[in-house]
Amino acid sequence: MTNNALDTRIISSLIKVFADEPLQAPAFSTASALQGESFHFQLAYHGYELMKHAVVKVQGGVAEAISVQKVELVPSELxxxxxxxxxxxRSAPGLYPDxxxxxxxxxxxxxxxxxxxxxxxxxxxxxxxTEGEHPITVSIASxxxxxxxxxTFTLVVIPTALPKQQLMHTEWFHCDGIATYYGVDIFSEAHWDLIRKFVRTAVQHGINMILTPLFTPPLDTEVGGERPTVQLVDVTKExxxxSFGFERLDRWVRMxxxxxxxxxxxSHLFSQWGAKHAPxxxxxxxxEEQRIFGWETDAAGPEYRAFLRQFLTELVTWLKAHRIADRSHFHISDEPRLEQMESYRQAVEAVSDLLAKFPVMDALSDYDxxxxxxxxxxxPANNHVEPFIEHGVKPLWTYYCCSQYREVSNRFFCMPSARNRILGWQLYKFQVNGFLHWGYNFYYSQYSRKRIDPFRTTxxxxxxxxxxxxxxxxxxxxPLESIRLDVLLEALQDxxxxxxxxxxxxHEAVIALIEDDMEEALTFRSYPHSAEWLLNKRALVNERIREAVCGTSSLGT
Structure with a gap:
C-alpha cells in the first residue's frame, strides 16, 4: 500500500531491511505452515515525515498466538x-537490522x-x-x-504437526555474562530468575542442550586470566x-x-586449546574459599588427577540417582590441535574409564x-566436515563460529538470512545428529578481558x-530475540x-526433491543462495506433506 504518508509491503523473514537503501524484495502474500511451527513474516514500511507514536494493529488469525516486534538497528564495526x-x-560497517x-x-x-x-x-x-486459509491484516495508523x-498476508495451515526435534542443539550458555551485565550476584535469586528466562527463550528456539557449569567453564579466557566464578558444585578440601555438594546442580537440573x-x-574438564591446565x-x-586449581595447575599432575577421579566418581553416581545420566554429555578440552595431541591424550586417559558410558564430545576439525x-x-566445523562425512563418522555433529566466513552457512549480521536458514537442509541431507555453537549470550570482549554492552558492541x-x-x-x-535466532529456528523447522x-x-526421494532444480548436489559448501529458492522449496515440501496426509493437492509452489 502506498499513500502520501507511508509505503508498506509484506516481505518474508529472509529479507534484511536497511534504513539507508531502497527496499528490494519480491512479493510475499501467502505461505503455508504446519502445526507446531513458529512462522514469521515482516511488514516493511517507509515514511516521508517524522511521525511518533504510530499505532500497529493485527487482525485475523488466532489473536493470542500472534506477536509483533520492531526490528531495531544495531551497530557493527566489524x-x-x-x-x-x-x-x-553488505560488508561495510554501519547499522544492521537484527x-x-x-x-x-x-x-x-x-x-x-x-x-x-x-x-x-x-x-x-x-x-x-484450524486447517485452511487465515488472512492476517497488519495496519499502521497515526x-x-x-x-x-x-x-494482508494469508497463512495456509496444513492439518498435521511437525515431528519432535531429533537434532541435539547447544548454543553455549554463559551464566557469568548474565550476572555481569545485569549487575546481580552470581546464583542470587535475581540471577536464577534471569537464568531461567534465558533458558526458556533458548528452548523455545530449538536449543535442547544446555552447557552446565559444573565449574567455571574454561572457555574464551585469557591465559592467566579469570572469568567470574559460576560453579554449580560445592567443593570442600580436607x-x-x-567432598562435594550438589545442591546448586540439583536446582539447575530441575529448572x-x-x-x-x-x-x-x-562443562569442560580441562582448559581450552590443548587440555594443559585445569579449569x-x-x-x-x-x-575459607580458595582457588585450588586453575592456570597454574598442570592438568597431568597427580593432584588434579586425584581430584578428578574423586569428583567424577561421585558425579556419575549423582547423575544416575537423578535419572539424567542418559541425558548427559561430557567434554575434555575445546578445539585441540594436532600438536596438542599428547596433552589431550593424557587428559582422556585420566578420565576415560569413569566416563566410559557417556558420550564425550569436543570441537575438533582435524580428521587425523x-x-x-x-x-x-x-x-568438526562445517568447513571441515567433509572427511567425517566421507568416512561415515557417527554420531555426526558440526558447528560454525567466526572462522567459517567463506562458502559455508553462518549467521553474521552481514550475511543474508538464507545463509542462516540453509543449515537445516544441510543437516537433513547428511543426517547430522547435533549442532553446536559457542555464543548464545557471550557479553564480553575476546578472551573475556572486558564486559561489553551488546547493544553497542556486537x-x-x-x-x-x-x-x-x-x-x-x-x-x-x-532476553530479547534477534532475527538470527528466529531464522535459525526456521532452519530447524525445515x-x-x-x-x-x-x-x-x-530419504532418497526427499533428497531428489531438494536437488531437482540444483546444478550441483547440496553440500555444506554448495547450496542455493536465494531466499526465494528456500521459500519455494519449503512450500513444495509442505505440499507433498499435505498430499500424503490428505490425498489432495491444492497449494502452489
Whole structure:
C-alpha cells in the first residue's frame, strides 16, 4: 500500500531491511505452515515525515498466538573479516537490522522520514489454528487514528504437526555474562530468575542442550586470566580428600527440566586449546574459599588427577540417582590441535574409564586427530566436515563460529538470512545428529578481558564478526530475540518438515526433491543462495506433506 504518508509491503523473514537503501524484495502474500511451527513474516514500511507514536494493529488469525516486534538497528564495526566471499548483504560497517523488541502500547512505533524499517510478525501455529486459509491484516495508523498503511498476508495451515526435534542443539550458555551485565550476584535469586528466562527463550528456539557449569567453564579466557566464578558444585578440601555438594546442580537440573531442556552438556574438564591446565575450581579449605586449581595447575599432575577421579566418581553416581545420566554429555578440552595431541591424550586417559558410558564430545576439525581414537564424538566445523562425512563418522555433529566466513552457512549480521536458514537442509541431507555453537549470550570482549554492552558492541571488541558472539540481547527484564535466532529456528523447522516428509516417501526421494532444480548436489559448501529458492522449496515440501496426509493437492509452489 502506498499513500502520501507511508509505503508498506509484506516481505518474508529472509529479507534484511536497511534504513539507508531502497527496499528490494519480491512479493510475499501467502505461505503455508504446519502445526507446531513458529512462522514469521515482516511488514516493511517507509515514511516521508517524522511521525511518533504510530499505532500497529493485527487482525485475523488466532489473536493470542500472534506477536509483533520492531526490528531495531544495531551497530557493527566489524561486519566481516578480510578475504570474504560475496554471499553477503553488505560488508561495510554501519547499522544492521537484527534486534527484536516489543512494541509498548503507550509508545507505538516511530516512522523516520526517508527510511525503510520493518515489523516482525510471529505466528505460533498450534492446534488453535484450524486447517485452511487465515488472512492476517497488519495496519499502521497515526496517533490520531488515521490509517497510514495496511497489508494482508494469508497463512495456509496444513492439518498435521511437525515431528519432535531429533537434532541435539547447544548454543553455549554463559551464566557469568548474565550476572555481569545485569549487575546481580552470581546464583542470587535475581540471577536464577534471569537464568531461567534465558533458558526458556533458548528452548523455545530449538536449543535442547544446555552447557552446565559444573565449574567455571574454561572457555574464551585469557591465559592467566579469570572469568567470574559460576560453579554449580560445592567443593570442600580436607587434606587429600574432597567432598562435594550438589545442591546448586540439583536446582539447575530441575529448572532446566521444567523449561524443557532435554540434554545436559557438562562443562569442560580441562582448559581450552590443548587440555594443559585445569579449569578454575574454588573450594572451602579450612573454612575459607580458595582457588585450588586453575592456570597454574598442570592438568597431568597427580593432584588434579586425584581430584578428578574423586569428583567424577561421585558425579556419575549423582547423575544416575537423578535419572539424567542418559541425558548427559561430557567434554575434555575445546578445539585441540594436532600438536596438542599428547596433552589431550593424557587428559582422556585420566578420565576415560569413569566416563566410559557417556558420550564425550569436543570441537575438533582435524580428521587425523579423530583417527587417533581419542575423541568419541568429534564436532568438526562445517568447513571441515567433509572427511567425517566421507568416512561415515557417527554420531555426526558440526558447528560454525567466526572462522567459517567463506562458502559455508553462518549467521553474521552481514550475511543474508538464507545463509542462516540453509543449515537445516544441510543437516537433513547428511543426517547430522547435533549442532553446536559457542555464543548464545557471550557479553564480553575476546578472551573475556572486558564486559561489553551488546547493544553497542556486537563484535566482541573487534574480535569476531557481528552476529557470532550472541543470539539474544539482554533486555531490561530478560532476553530479547534477534532475527538470527528466529531464522535459525526456521532452519530447524525445515529440518523437521523434511524428516516428516521422509516418513512418507523415504530419504532418497526427499533428497531428489531438494536437488531437482540444483546444478550441483547440496553440500555444506554448495547450496542455493536465494531466499526465494528456500521459500519455494519449503512450500513444495509442505505440499507433498499435505498430499500424503490428505490425498489432495491444492497449494502452489
Amino acid at each position: 561486519p566481516i573479516y578480510a578475504h570474504h566471499d560475496n554471499n553477503l548483504v 534486534l527484536l523488541t516489543p512494541i509498548h502500547e503507550q509508545d507505538g512505533i516511530v516512522i523516520c522520514p526517508g527510511q525503510w524499517r520493518s515489523l516482525w510478525i510471529s505466528l505460533e501455529v498450534d492446534v488453535r489454528w 496517533e490520531s487514528g488515521e490509517l497510514l498503511g495496511e497489508e 587434606g587429600e580428600r574432597y 532446566c527440566l521444567d523449561e524443557g531442556v532435554e540434554y545436559f552438556e557438562m 578454575k575450581i574454588i573450594a572451602s579449605v579450612d573454612g 586427530f579423530y583417527r587417533s581414537g581419542l575423541v568419541q564424538v568429534p564436532v 563484535d566482541a571488541l573487534y574480535a569476531f564478526p557481528s552476529g557470532d558472539a550472541f543470539l539474544v540481547y539482554p533486555g531490561e527484564e530478560g 529440518l523437521r518438515a523434511l524428516q516428516l516428509l521422509e516418513s512418507y516417501i523415504g
